[in-house]
Amino acid sequence: MRSTWKLIWPPLVAVVFFLTVWQLSVSLFHIESWILPSPADIARESTSNASGLWAHTMATLRLTLIGFPIGTGVGLIVALLLHLLPWAKRAFYPLIILSQNVPSIALGPLLIIWFGFGLLPKIVLITLVCFFPVAVAAMGGLAQSDQVMMNYMKMAGASKWQIFTKLELPSSIPALFSGVKISATYAVMGAVVAEWIGADKGIGYYMLLQKSAYRTDRMFVAIVIIVLLSLVLFAIIALLEKWLVRWKPRRNS
Amino acid sequence: MSQATQIEQRTTEVISSPEAHTAPPALEVSGISKSFTHRRRETNVLNNVSLKVEQQEFVSIVGPSGCGKSTLFHMIGGLVKPDAGTILMNGKIVTGQRGEISYMPQQPALFPWRTIEDNVLLAGEIKGTLRDGAREEARHWLAKVGLSGFEHAYPHMLSGGMQQRAAFLRALLAPQELMLLDEPFSALDALTRSEMQRWLLELWEENRRSVLFITHNIEEALLLSNRIYVFSGRPGSILHTVDVPFPRPRRDEITDSPEFLKLKRQLSQWMREEQAKNGKQPSK
Numbered sequence: 230m231r232s233t234w235k236l237i238w239p240p241l242v243a244v245v246f247f248l249t250v251w252q253l254s255v256s257l258f259h260i261e262s263w264i265l266p267s268p269a270d271i272a273r274e275s276t277s278n279a280s281g282l283w284a285h286t287m288a289t290l291r292l293t294l295i296g297f298p299i300g301t302g303v304g305l306i307v308a309l310l311l312h313l314l315p316w317a318k319r320a321f322y323p324l325i326i327l328s329q330n331v332p333s334i335a336l337g338p339l340l341i342i343w344f345g346f347g348l349l350p351k352i353v354l355i356t357l358v359c360f361f362p363v364a365v366a367a368m369g370g371l372a373q374s375d376q377v378m379m380n381y382m383k384m385a386g387a388s389k390w391q392i393f394t395k396l397e398l399p400s401s402i403p404a405l406f407s408g409v410k411i412s413a414t415y416a417v418m419g420a421v422v423a424e425w426i427g428a429d430k431g432i433g434y435y436m437l438l439q440k441s442a443y444r445t446d447r448m449f450v451a452i453v454i455i456v457l458l459s460l461v462l463f464a465i466i467a468l469l470e471k472w473l474v475r476w477k478p479r480r481n482s
Numbered sequence: 483m484s485q486a487t488q489i490e491q492r493t494t495e496v497i498s499s500p501e502a503h504t505a506p507p508a509l510e511v512s513g514i515s516k517s518f519t520h521r522r523r524e525t526n527v528l529n530n531v532s533l534k535v536e537q538q539e540f541v542s543i544v545g546p547s548g549c550g551k552s553t554l555f556h557m558i559g560g561l562v563k564p565d566a567g568t569i570l571m572n573g574k575i576v577t578g579q580r581g582e583i584s585y586m587p588q589q590p591a592l593f594p595w596r597t598i599e600d601n602v603l604l605a606g607e608i609k610g611t612l613r614d615g616a617r618e619e620a621r622h623w624l625a626k627v628g629l630s631g632f633e634h635a636y637p638h639m640l641s642g643g644m645q646q647r648a649a650f651l652r653a654l655l656a657p658q659e660l661m662l663l664d665e666p667f668s669a670l671d672a673l674t675r676s677e678m679q680r681w682l683l684e685l686w687e688e689n690r691r692s693v694l695f696i697t698h699n700i701e702e703a704l705l706l707s708n709r710i711y712v713f714s715g716r717p718g719s720i721l722h723t724v725d726v727p728f729p730r731p732r733r734d735e736i737t738d739s740p741e742f743l744k745l746k747r748q749l750s751q752w753m754r755e756e757q758a759k760n761g762k763q764p765s766k
Contacts, residue, residue: 375591377588378591380556380561380587381585381591383559383560383561383580384561384580384585384662385581385584385585385605385609385656386582386608386609387581395604399593399595475636476594476595476638477594477638
């Protein structure tokens with residue numbers, strides 16, 4: 230317990246320090262609250278409007294929880310296919326990297342033209358944002374199995390499939406998780422962006438609404454909620470990783 | 483006699499000799515040569531190497547580093563194809579075939595996500611030869627090598643010596659008869675190393691398997707082997723073949739006997755000469 234406390238207190242102190250500086254500078258320099266509300270203002274606003282926010286938060290969470298598994302799944306499938314078919318990897322890997330240069334916000338209007346205003350274009354958008362980190366991390370992990378173990382498997386007469394299931398797949402799990410963790414936070418972001426483009430509820434929609442009313446404090450509340458959602462999702466994935474990769478020696482930090 | 487006819491004769495010998503009532507050797511390497519090309523520069527790694535491991539014989543290879551011992555192992559394991567020569571096991575040509583040998587690499591290379599028990603069973607799992615009692619047998623063996631209580635531990639929880647014992651057990655419980663041990667103790671400290679040598683000697687004398695063993699350590703080779711092949715520096719070829727005369731079961735005390743010391747001195751001198759010759763070469 231002491232050791233976890235040791236890990237937690239430095240970032241905690243940093244956050245408290247940051248909030249204090251923010252609060253003090255807003256009151257010292259008399260910054261108007263429609264430009265930059267103080268942390269206290271934001272906290273007050275979030276409690277006064279809790280029930281309305283809750284519905285929006287749930288809408289975004291729902292969208293995230295549908296899109297994230299699909300995006301991760303697509304990323305995994307792409308990685309497996311490209312790993313098992315080396316010629317496909319040579320052909321498509323550059324294209325996949327190139328696809329990441331297309332900004333997701335620019336795709337939004339197109340997706341709406343193609344798929345309408347329902348759930349589908351939003352899921353497609355989140356998938357496009359999520360699959361890339363998973364695919365790249367998984368491919369890297371699959372390609373970097375230990376050479377001695379690989380030689381052992383080959384000399385023992387292992388088939389390609391056995392090498393894949395008994396060596397490459399398990400040894401790629403830690404790398405895979407680092408990709409999934411990134412894509413978890415991307416999924417929340419993707420959901421918010423999808424809601425900007427066309428929705429009637431959700432945190433993204435709420436932000437647009439407050440922007441037109443110049444309610445900076447409420448926009449900050451929305452940002453806090455987005456950060457919290459990402460953090461929770463990230464923590465869940467990290468716990469899952471800890472349980473699945475329990476065979477790895479724990480590093481002393 | 484040219485290499486080709488030599489090989490031909492050997493194979494026909496194996497196939498056509500009706501009076502061969504004794505079993506053919508577990509491993510027969512004949513006339514193996516291998517070069518690698520790297521950046522248009524050809525390096526000759528092995529030059530006309532022939533050696534033999536009879537059934538249930540313990541044979542060692544000693545030689546300076548870079549003499550192509552590991553390449554030879556990779557060839558016997560089917561990872562690399564020789565430029566010339568053949569590899570026979572139990573009288574069958576197996577050049578370039580995989581899955582014929584049981585291998586123990588220099589590093590334990592236990593699979594970190596498998597428990598010790600699952601690691602030990604890996605070779606049988608790959609070959610599809612695991613019987614119902616395999617798990618009990620593995621547990622019995624783990625207890626025998628001092629690893630009881632660690633059946634469900636992950637490799638990183640074990641010390642270096644324990645990991646090596648588990649890796650050895652993985653090779654021992656493999657369905658293949660011939661074991662290739664590639665400097666299995668080189669990463670261990672001196673004390674653990676001599677302990678492991680005694681342990682291996684005892685274990686092997688109880689359960690005779692055909693073993694080909696690579697080592698840098700002359701004393702280790704003399705203690706364990708029936709026969710020692712002394713390799714030259716690159717390109718690796720066999721300089722001397724030494725039959726080790728000590729009867730079995732051997733005990734540690736033989737390392738103090740005059741005959742042992744004499745052999746050790748002789749081998750050390752050959753190795754020193756080879757090492758010196760390599761050192762004199764202008765480029766690596």
